[in-house]
Amino acid sequence: xxxxxxAIAAVVAAIPAGRVASYGQxxxxxxxxxxxxxxxRVLSHAPEPGPEATLPWQRVVxxxxxxxxxxxxxxxxxxxxxxxxxxxxxxxxxxxxxxxLVGDGRST
DNA sequence: GGGATGACGCTTC
DNA sequence: GGAAGCGCCATCC
Numbered sequence: 221x222x223x224x225x226x227a228i229a230a231v232v233a234a235i236p237a238g239r240v241a242s243y244g245q246x247x248x249x250x251x252x253x254x255x256x257x258x259x260x261r262v263l264s265h266a267p268e269p270g271p272e273a274t275l276p277w278q279r280v281v282x283x284x285x286x287x288x289x290x291x292x293x294x295x296x297x298x299x300x301x302x303x304x305x306x307x308x309x310x311x312x313x314x315x316x317x318x319x320x321l322v323g324d325g326r327s328t
Numbered sequence: 329g330g331g332a333t334g335a336c337g338c339t340t341c
Numbered sequence: 342g343g344a345a346g347c348g349c350c351a352t353c354c
Contacts, residue, residue, distance in 0.1 A: 243336050254349055260335035261351065280335075288335045297335095 227251055228262045235279040238305040240319050242283045260288070279304075285314035 227250035234249075235241050241249075243256035252258055263277040278300040281287055287294045298308060306319050 244338085247336085254337080255351095256336040257334065257349065258336095258351075262335095264335055277335080282335075283337055290335095293335085 222262075224250065224252055224255075224258065225262050225266075228259050229266070229275050232263070232275055232277055232280055235276065235321065237279075238319065239321055240279045240281050240285065240301065240306060240314055240316070241321050242281060242285070242316070243288075244283055245321060246280055256283075281314060285316040285320070286312065 228246060231241070231246045231249040235246075243259040244254075247253060247256045247259045250259070259280070263275070263280060266275045266277055278297045287297050289297060298312075301314070302308065306314055308314055
């Protein structure tokens with residue numbers, strides 16, 4: 221009863237390591253434009269990202285490239301992202317220009 | 329059925 | 342850049 225869940229899971233699982241995607245982005249790719257919240261909802265209901273990363277929601281952050289979560293979960297997600305090569309700015313955010321799915325590190 | 333909430337996003341001032 | 346308003350919608354009380 222969760223075709224959307226499947227779509228979202230597929231998109232999230234399709235996020236290449238060292239890159240992050242925003243909820244809205246994932247939602248759009250999943251075919252759920254405007255339903256970013258739905259993505260978050262699904263992820264919140266999603267299983268934990270084990271070593272196999274069934275659903276690497278860790279690569280999913282908000283539109284600001286910031287971890288929406290709070291507490292240990294956020295710290296853990298951040299840690300994982302760093303482990304994938306993601307670099308967090310002193311502000312605790314991520315440069316979607318570099319780690320975004322479309323971001324290719326263009327600053328000129 | 330109604331009110332409130334939420335891993336959110338975008339536009340406008 | 343910061344703040345405010347509006348949309349989206351599924352779930353919970």
